[in-house]
Amino acid sequence: MRNKRKAGVSNVEFLEGRDRAYPLPDNSVDVIISNCVINLSADKDRVIHEAFRVLKPGGRFAVSDVVTKGEMLPEIRKSVLMWVGCISGAARGE
Numbered sequence: 001m002r003n004k005r006k007a008g009v010s011n012v013e014f015l016e017g018r019d020r021a022y023p024l025p026d027n028s029v030d031v032i033i034s035n036c037v038i039n040l041s042a043d044k045d046r047v048i049h050e051a052f053r054v055l056k057p058g059g060r061f062a063v064s065d066v067v068t069k070g071e072m073l074p075e076i077r078k079s080v081l082m083w084v085g086c087i088s089g090a091a092r093g094e
Contacts, residue, residue: 020041020043020046020047020050021050022050022051022053022054024054025054026053026054027054027055027056027057028054028056029054029055029056029059030056030059030060031059031060031061031062032051032054032055032059032060032061032062033062034051034061034062034063034064034065035064036064036065036066037065038063038065039065039066
């Protein structure tokens with residue numbers, strides 16, 4: 001309730017869940033917004049699959065994330081500090 005009041009909205013619902021298992025039925029969500037959350041997950045494919053499972057046909061999926069171009073040094077990829085800083089967990093772009 002506090003988030004709804006803070007945002008000044010009444011037509012939304014805030015739920016707490018895990019990125020790999022949303023507490024929602026299939027085809028039940030109009031919009032999903034992800035702001036640098038997917039790259040924090042080690043199982044990005046599962047996160048995206050779960051997002052599309054709950055998204056209604058014609059729904060919107062907005063993602064703002066970090067993507068690398070080319071290979072990343074193994075030391076960076078393995079660094080916990082770089083992972084939580086949204087660097088080493090970045091998906092690789094083509």
